[in-house]
Amino acid sequence: MATIAPGVQTGPYHAVLDHIHPEPTSFIRKYIFSIDAKVIGIQYMITGAIFFMIAGMLAEIIRTQLLSPDGAIVSPATYNSIYSMHGSAMVWFVVIPLLTGAFGNFVMPLQIGARDVAFPWLNLVAFWMFPIAGVILFSSFLIGAPDAGWTEYPPISLQGPPGTNLWCIAVFLIGVSSTMTGINFLVTIYKMRAPGMTFTRMPLFVWAQFATAPLSFIATTALGAALAALFIERVFNVPFYDPHRGGSPVLWQHMFWFYSHPAVYIMIIPGFGMISEILPTFTRKPIFGYKMIAFSSVAIALLSFSVWAHHMFTSGMVPWLQLPFMIITMVIAIPTGIKIFSWMATLWGGAINWKTPALYATGFLITFTYGGLTGFFLAAVPADYHEHGTYFVVAHFHYVLYGGSIMSLFAGLYYWWPKITGRMYNETLGQIQFWLTFIGFNGTFTPLHWLGLLGMPRRVPNYDPSWTFIFWNRFASISSYVMTLGALLLVYILIDSLRNGKKAGPNPWGARTLEWMISSPPPYYNYKKIPAVLAAPYDFGNPLPYIGLEAAPGAVEATPTSASHPVPTY
Amino acid sequence: MAQRVVRPKTNLGPGFWPVTAFIVVLSAVCVYVVETLPLPIGLIQAGAPADAIDSLFRFLGAVAAVIFNVVVIYTVYFAIAFRRPKGAPASMIGVQIHDAPVLEFWWTAIPTILVIILAIFSTKIWADLQNSQGDVLTIEAIGYQFGFQFRYPKLANPVTNELHLPANTPTTIHITSRDVIHGFWIPELRMKADMVPGLINTIRVTPTVPGTYHIICTEFCGIAHGRMQATAVIETQQDFAKWFAKQGGQQAAAGGGSAAGAAVALDQGKADAGQTLFGQKCSACHSTGPFAQKLVGPGLGKIFNDPDHPKLVNGAAATPQDVAAIVKSGFTGDIGTMPSAQMNQLSNSDIANLVAYLVSLSKK
């Protein structure tokens, strides 16, 4: 142990952190089978973006179908496959890999001042399972795609088309990949933080990944078990879920939701982390209530294991069991509320620099609050008797998944894009893109709340032809085209930025976390020398709390400040 | 290096109190509107428990509206009031404040109290639903791909896709499915339960407003899921009695027979096959001991020769035909409800086998 600054000691693993592997030179080892977490992160991003576009296209087919009460374009069978694949792809092949695999891999090691994750080879394997699983999933269209929704409740899924088997395999594989990533990230964050970076000095995005990782490797395994049982029941006729042979369809629901409720938090906690990074940077303020935000992530993660049966209030479980599940579900609102109020307080008194990431972060605040409040309606058991299985549920989870996860993903993408590519995007177009998304999104999903309450069930290709239903469905569909326009504009903005974007420099936003202290894009080894961390990263009034940062060779510009020049700028 | 500009620490920001006043007024208006709307979700109430569940909707709606107003209006206000002033240097920073323990205490405490109130309120309504009356009329609803069947006591055959409910009659509906999971939802009664094969879910309703309503399937059940709907007709008790008599007449005319059990050929029954069936279908509720050895229903081991219970629970003589009639049509009595053969998915030969088994038990 050596003391290198007041309060900072280097542990034995400082040597490990400083250990630099030589950079690979061959194209394949550098870009295809790379073990560099940054490259893997970008690979996740590209793959996830492709799946996002496919799944988004499926969503537009769904909305176009619902333009007319009798179903405008596709047959009911095709429609069933389309929404099932839309849900499966969005949950497992877009949101989870993008939030953990893509941003977790690119940003998290940089933020803790590490050269890579703990197990780079495991990371490589985990990534490659993702596109393979995706291809398996979408190839099920060739032999009859699964049609029973992303939840695939038996017994209907036992009768489902042959593609359901591929669905089981694909989701199982992505589950294994997610498990690997979870273990990898937990060890990385626990063991590989830069010297001096105590738990209360970690950036909040790292906290979020730290809270998410256990969910990935604990809950996902339960999903794997359920999927394997569904697969062997379908293929080998082994009775688990078939009620006519002594099995129980409700058993699947327990096993599935034991995973899938924590999965909801796998899909949102990293988003919380991104928002907590973006707001301080653009308000030029320390995040309000750092510890409360960090610990509430952990609290949400812990609670998420004991609420799964709130998806099953009408399924027929012992009535008294409904109460604890209802109450614990409501309790989750408390840590979530703490976060929302803390973010609002971060906005207060800021010198807010209204760039696209900040707009998205604020938009997230509004849509996610809305989605959280409708969650209350669903948690209250008697109200859920009315809402279960209707469009109200669809509206609710799109508010938390699109208004929550995807909006935070967009926020994070705009925020870290200059770091990832070294180029700025077109700010005007970025803001237009935000408004298209925000307006289109709310227009699409707000009407679904009352459509559900008035009697529109989920997963139907046709609906009641009364004028209220037709009007609001058309309203939603047309708004969804606006949202799609926003997504297409995003593609243009990113391509435009790669071709014409001006050089970003190491720190275009004047942020204070470690990743902004090095050149953009970061060099292979991230840090020429592992820095030491003296304090939490968000004190804009103070000098940067890092020592030992040297300008990396090949950096486009020097870092704006370093501790050797104790003039506070950011 | 540019001079650092720090936003001066104003008290709360320009216009904070007017905005707060606006939030208070708007929230009060929202709460008033939500609480006084005759139909909070815009859907008529056709009977209990719609009013109870709507009162929960009102409560949730009022709380949600207030929270939503607070979050959204303050967020928008902060967003505008605390934007970087025009002409301020890029290095300008905000008020350097890390936390405010008092504030954090309150925004933890107030949501906690709200959660407790909501949980108590929801639990109270939940308990009311659990304890609500229902047993005046007992109906069975059976889902299949793609329709609903409803079975009434004393009607030998089920009615397809048309549920008639007498007004102001506490009704229990036992719900199950023949094939895959379906949903049973009458939006105007705010009540729903999944129809799960192998499982019987129970709801209790008391319809009040005569009319014709939809019964909607809410769990994906196959290709025609979107068209799986039935009609719920709530009618006055006189109209219901007429309809019921007409149904009975039609069924008798169609040869269905109103005397349940007539079609069961009891002499074909095999006791060993009946034993298997008993293990699968009956033994969750019935023991093979004497009447008093109850699990849910009475023990059936001595059903034909029990000196303490010479008659069946429905008052009929303990003959194989009478037992078969109960197994076939089900029965609701003071100790609970026995589902019908259709609900239990028993064919006529199954019934014969079961009766043969029960006969063999009584001989032991």
Next chain:
Amino acid sequence: MAVSVAEHGHDVGHGAHDEIIYQETRDMRLMGFVLFLFSDVVLFSSYIFAYIYLRNSIPSWPPIVDGHQLPRLDTAFAAFNSVVLFGSGVTMHWALEHWKHGNRGRFDLFMWLTIVLGLGFLGGQSYEYAHAQIGGWSGNTFGASFFTLTGMHGLHVFLGVCFLFVLWLQTKKNVYDQHHFFGLTAGTLYWHFVDVIWVVLFFLFYLW
């Protein structure tokens, strides 16, 4: 400062710097391995939950099939087979202890004893599978849960045997030395984990 401080590959360290790298890498791997075992526990727990759920959803267990209650499993034989597996846990422990004391000959002996006992357990399990009169894997929920759970455990034992064999080969190639033997630690942990799972399964299927 040069970019490449050290070459890739640091399984056996020489010198103080490499020794620190070895120790830290070992700690990280150990943590990762324990977390992996933890997720494996969840896998088994899920099926155990399924078994308990299915068992409690019908009135009598073993289930009644075609009018006859299925027989219980052969507890006496399984108890004998369990002793074989637990014995292998003991020999594995001794193998590692002998390795730590540099006693290669004893290590080889106990390592092989572990592998043989592991294979013996698998043989016993196959015998049990052939003689269990519970309607096969796809016959009823008893067969489904029994064969799935014990089959998955058997697969773990089989992979464990392969793992131990590879470790033994590695010791012959001097991958490990007396102070650097992470692989052997992991193998031992894994083997004990498989034992512990069996204790639970034995209770659930044979004693309950």
